[in-house]
Amino acid sequence: MKWTNDRSDNVDDRRGSGGGGMLVGGGLGTIIIAAIVFFLGGDPSAILNSGASSGPQTEQRDLTQEELGIREFVRMLTKENEKTWANVFSQNGIQFHPAKVVLFESATSSGCGTAQSEMGPFYCPNDETIYMDMSFFNELQSKFGAKVGQFTVAYVLGHEYGHHIQNLLGTLGKIDQLRQSGRYSETDMNRVSVANELQADFYAGVWAKQTDSREKILEPGDIQEAMSAAAAVGDDNIQKRAQGYVNQESFTHGSSAQREEWFMKGYNTGDIRQGDTFDALLK
Numbered sequence: 001m002k003w004t005n006d007r008s009d010n011v012d013d014r015r016g017s018g019g020g021g022m023l024v025g026g027g028l029g030t031i032i033i034a035a036i037v038f039f040l041g042g043d044p045s046a047i048l049n050s051g052a053s054s055g056p057q058t059e060q061r062d063l064t065q066e067e068l069g070i071r072e073f074v075r076m077l078t079k080e081n082e083k084t085w086a087n088v089f090s091q092n093g094i095q096f097h098p099a100k101v102v103l104f105e106s107a108t109s110s111g112c113g114t115a116q117s118e119m120g121p122f123y124c125p126n127d128e129t130i131y132m133d134m135s136f137f138n139e140l141q142s143k144f145g146a147k148v149g150q151f152t153v154a155y156v157l158g159h160e161y162g163h164h165i166q167n168l169l170g171t172l173g174k175i176d177q178l179r180q181s182g183r184y185s186e187t188d189m190n191r192v193s194v195a196n197e198l199q200a201d202f203y204a205g206v207w208a209k210q211t212d213s214r215e216k217i218l219e220p221g222d223i224q225e226a227m228s229a230a231a232a233v234g235d236d237n238i239q240k241r242a243q244g245y246v247n248q249e250s251f252t253h254g255s256s257a258q259r260e261e262w263f264m265k266g267y268n269t270g271d272i273r274q275g276d277t278f279d280a281l282l283k
Helices: 027-037 065-091 136-142 150-169 171-181 186-215 222-232 235-243 256-269 277-281
Strands: 011-013 017-019 022-024 052-054 058-060 100-103 107-110 113-116 122-124 129-132
Touching (some): 065 150, 065 186
Parallel strands (some): 011 100
Antiparallel strands (some): 022 052, 122 129
16 A cells, blocks of 8 residues: 555544553453454444443553554544545535544543453544554454455544544434434344444445545555455354354344445445445345
8 A cells, every 4th residue: 555645633642651541341251242243333332331440551651663653654544534535525515524533552531431452443423533452453363364454454444434424424323313212123223233334334445446546545455455354354254253153133244245345336436425335234
């Protein structure tokens, strides 16, 4: 992946700052469930607020040169998300404002409760912020079989920024209203969750297409990296690895094939109007 020269000021790097915060109680089982259920999106507040206990404090330290390089890479990706989505919104007559991105290690506070690394990256609509512990990408490769490279990070951030786009367009608010109404079964809400996550994958594809058209960022193998990550975090792949079988009714993010399909639809069309996953899944 080719880097551009622009950097965003909306990245807050909390690594090495000490502190840590509260860790969710319930032991390793709860942590694993949280990582699976909220992997690459979703609202973490239910588990985050389900009971917490004081966690270990991390020591203050200087960031390594590699970590400083990661910060610059995330700042570049964030800026390219900002530029692309500002253009898309402007073309469609919609007002845009950027999300914030927080880099942390172990745990930190968020508008949705305590963020911790075991939960994977997520977007919090309460403070319009994406939270990422970069050690997640080691887990993505070692535990879920993804081929990890720079564009894997771009895909994940693009997916989370997709949730910010949904928030700006009112999609997340409508989903929350459905959830709070109590009129829908768990299976129905799981299908809504799948549509929500697949749309974020679609938006990540739109971002990749639009940004490459403007900046020529893509290199051979980049899209394949995104496909590998999308397949790795499909519900069927995660369930097979975790429990040895697949229960489609419990899907919350979509199958590996669905996640690849919707990312590629976003990438091939580059058109935000083609991403109605809710109509496709909820007929």
